[in-house]
Amino acid sequence: MDAQRVDLILIGARGKVGAAFRQLLARQQLALLAEVNLDLRLLAAFDRRGFAFDAIGLAPGSLEGAMYARAGADVERLIEFVATRAGVPTIAVDCTASDEIADLYPQLFDKGIGVVAANKRANARTLAFYHGLQRSAREHGVPYRYETTVGSAIPLLGPLRDLRLRGERVESLQGVLSGSLSYILHRMHEGCPFSAAVVEARDLGYTEPDVMEDLRAIDLSRKLLVLAREAGFSMEVDDMRVELLGDLQIDVDDVVPALQLLDDGWRIRVEAALARGERWVAVAEATPDAARIGLHSLPAHSPFAQLAPGQNLIEIRTELQDRMPLRVSGPGAGVEITAAGVLSDAVSAAMHWPSRH
Numbered sequence: 001m002d003a004q005r006v007d008l009i010l011i012g013a014r015g016k017v018g019a020a021f022r023q024l025l026a027r028q029q030l031a032l033l034a035e036v037n038l039d040l041r042l043l044a045a046f047d048r049r050g051f052a053f054d055a056i057g058l059a060p061g062s063l064e065g066a067m068y069a070r071a072g073a074d075v076e077r078l079i080e081f082v083a084t085r086a087g088v089p090t091i092a093v094d095c096t097a098s099d100e101i102a103d104l105y106p107q108l109f110d111k112g113i114g115v116v117a118a119n120k121r122a123n124a125r126t127l128a129f130y131h132g133l134q135r136s137a138r139e140h141g142v143p144y145r146y147e148t149t150v151g152s153a154i155p156l157l158g159p160l161r162d163l164r165l166r167g168e169r170v171e172s173l174q175g176v177l178s179g180s181l182s183y184i185l186h187r188m189h190e191g192c193p194f195s196a197a198v199v200e201a202r203d204l205g206y207t208e209p210d211v212m213e214d215l216r217a218i219d220l221s222r223k224l225l226v227l228a229r230e231a232g233f234s235m236e237v238d239d240m241r242v243e244l245l246g247d248l249q250i251d252v253d254d255v256v257p258a259l260q261l262l263d264d265g266w267r268i269r270v271e272a273a274l275a276r277g278e279r280w281v282a283v284a285e286a287t288p289d290a291a292r293i294g295l296h297s298l299p300a301h302s303p304f305a306q307l308a309p310g311q312n313l314i315e316i317r318t319e320l321q322d323r324m325p326l327r328v329s330g331p332g333a334g335v336e337i338t339a340a341g342v343l344s345d346a347v348s349a350a351m352h353w354p355s356r357h
């Protein structure tokens with residue numbers, strides 16, 4: 001039997017997650033062919049500045065030399081090429097943190113192109129936009145997957161969807177959802193200054209391209225919103241209460257000197273918590289009616305206070321799993337693990353292409 005060819009368009013190809021995704025794809029292409037008869041090719045790749053295309057497939061592991069300066073209409077031409085070409089399912093893999101790319105999803109679905117996203121922005125817009133994307137993907141018979149947008153590669157959104165499909169009502173969600181805040185808070189309890197812990201989290205690839213999105217819990221709010229919606233809660237951004245980590249209105253390129261001004265304050269708060277036998281934890285919670293994010297000082301024996309640096313833990317209570325809630329845990333951030341989750345989504349989308357016979 002001929003292998004099933006599926007083409008990928010990688011957006012954010014030279015970013016941290018995008019580059020790790022390319023390396024992983026390069027390593028797995030032959031195994032996918034041998035093990036599941038899937039011929040997954042990289043048709044095109046682009047980022048803010050560069051563009052590359054090859055109708056028979058680019059070499060994902062050595063793309064740098066193939067990229068040339070992106071021209072105005074490259075992306076539109078690429079979408080038209082894919083739309084007018086018959087027979088090869090195509091998936092756009094969004095490894096950006098860009099609203100401009102999220103704006104493209106409806107057009108991609110219209111043209112029969114599926115989407116795999118590490119980018120959280122599309123699903124964290126209005127509820128109407130979120131439902132519109134789900135509906136549009138379904139109506140056009142194309143996959144739309146975004147497992148890594150909450151809890152990185154932890155299987156979370158898929159199992160949550162399975163609960164809903166078997167008719168089990170989710171009653172509440174509670175957890176540590178930010179990998180970077182999990183890391184930063186953990187390191188501070190080990191005596192690391194706040195600003196140094198932020199730099200470490202950034203160097204490990206745990207933070208957003210704009211680290212202030214992590215520190216101001218903007219990224220965490222997006223995750224909680226997506227998670228709540230996937231649980232079936234009709235949640236809008238305004239339904240969420242977010243207590244920030246302090247007065248963090250820092251608007252300069254190099255945030256570190258400003259963060260250093262907060263080191264002493266944090267040291268005092270952390271020492272006081274440890275003296276009480278507690279630890280600071282950034283907790284996100286949602287019920288069907290409300291959602292909130294707050295920084296809590298929890299007893300050290302709480303499961304949320306015992307996580308490894310960067311670890312996430314999500315507790316899901318349903319009508320059947322109330323006294324013994326479902327708990328899902330694992331690394332909540334990291335470039336390689338996220339790229340692995342994105343590849344899982346791409347492989348699964350390719351193998352279960354909705355309109356394939």
Ligand SMILES: NC(=O)C1=CN([C@@H]2O[C@H](COP(=O)(O)OP(=O)(O)OC[C@H]3O[C@@H](n4cnc5c(N)ncnc54)[C@H](O)[C@@H]3O)[C@@H](O)[C@H]2O)C=CC1
Pocket residue numbers: 011012013014015016017018046047048049095096097098100101118119120148149152179205206207208209332333334335338
């Ligand atoms: N690092 C992690 O642990 C996780 C990251 N993510 C998400 O992965 C995404 C990527 O993160 P990073 O790789 O750290 O970011 P990055 O800043 O290293 O890379 C972003 C890439 O997107 C490209 N880009 C930005 N705007 C664009 C546009 N309008 N058109 C085309 N290309 C554009 C940039 O040129 C760059 O190549 C983010 O949305 C992040 O939230 C999701 C889960 C976990």
Ligand SMILES: N[C@@H](CC=O)C(=O)O
Pocket residue numbers: 148149152177178179180181206207208214219332333334
């Ligand atoms: N910045 C994010 C990374 C994954 O989305 C986090 O800290 O959890």
